[in-house]
Amino acid sequence: MISDALGAFSQVFSPPLRKVLLKSVGLAVLLLIALGAALQWLLQFLLPLSHPYDYVAAILLGLLTLLLAFFAMAPVTSLMAAVFLDDVAEEVERTRFPADPVGKPLSIPRAALLSMKFFGVVLLVNLAAILLWFVIPVFNVAVFFFANAYLLSREFFEMAAMRFRTPEEARRLRQQNAVSVFISGIVIAAIVIVPVLNLITPVFATAFMVRRHKRYTRTSEILPPEPRART
Numbered sequence: 001m002i003s004d005a006l007g008a009f010s011q012v013f014s015p016p017l018r019k020v021l022l023k024s025v026g027l028a029v030l031l032l033i034a035l036g037a038a039l040q041w042l043l044q045f046l047l048p049l050s051h052p053y054d055y056v057a058a059i060l061l062g063l064l065t066l067l068l069a070f071f072a073m074a075p076v077t078s079l080m081a082a083v084f085l086d087d088v089a090e091e092v093e094r095t096r097f098p099a100d101p102v103g104k105p106l107s108i109p110r111a112a113l114l115s116m117k118f119f120g121v122v123l124l125v126n127l128a129a130i131l132l133w134f135v136i137p138v139f140n141v142a143v144f145f146f147a148n149a150y151l152l153s154r155e156f157f158e159m160a161a162m163r164f165r166t167p168e169e170a171r172r173l174r175q176q177n178a179v180s181v182f183i184s185g186i187v188i189a190a191i192v193i194v195p196v197l198n199l200i201t202p203v204f205a206t207a208f209m210v211r212r213h214k215r216y217t218r219t220s221e222i223l224p225p226e227p228r229a230r231t
Helices: 002-012 015-046 054-096 108-133 137-161 167-176 178-192 197-219
Strands: none
Touching (some): 002 054, 002 178, 002 197, 015 054, 054 137, 054 197, 108 137, 137 178, 137 197, 178 197
């Protein structure tokens, strides 16, 4: 796992993926700026303060916006998964596994649907983490970290696997390696919590999970689904 993580991290900055990384970072920054502006407007609308508190209020609103933008990085990463997945995955498959066939790109509707589904879940989880900040500050950090580790690892692994498998096969392969995939998600979540560095998360997570999928493919046999009990 460590070698896969280090290999993915180094490949993120390689010339073939540099253009994809710049596009990913640019899009993430634009989304965060738009989100920050919307939050500033909403907070000013909900918490109107007049002189002489305007200056203090502006500082507090700015700090709160930064805090919310920090928690927003995971949903933004989830939303961007479909945009750059195939470009990154194909480059990793072609260069790191030249003896294997390159995967089939996901259809745009399927990729968009999966990203939106995971985006909704990740957004709700991170909103819950923000609310917990005002109740149990330490606990909310744990919720943020481990929930995103699970959700992002699940999303990126299954999307990487579906370049070669049906959605059902991708899900079963993940479930058979659930602990290892989750630990891989902890690596992704560790990137997400580091300001500035977290901008590389979509590209890194894809490159990392492509490697993990290849490793599981060579060491695991996909088991058939368990038969349903007759009633």
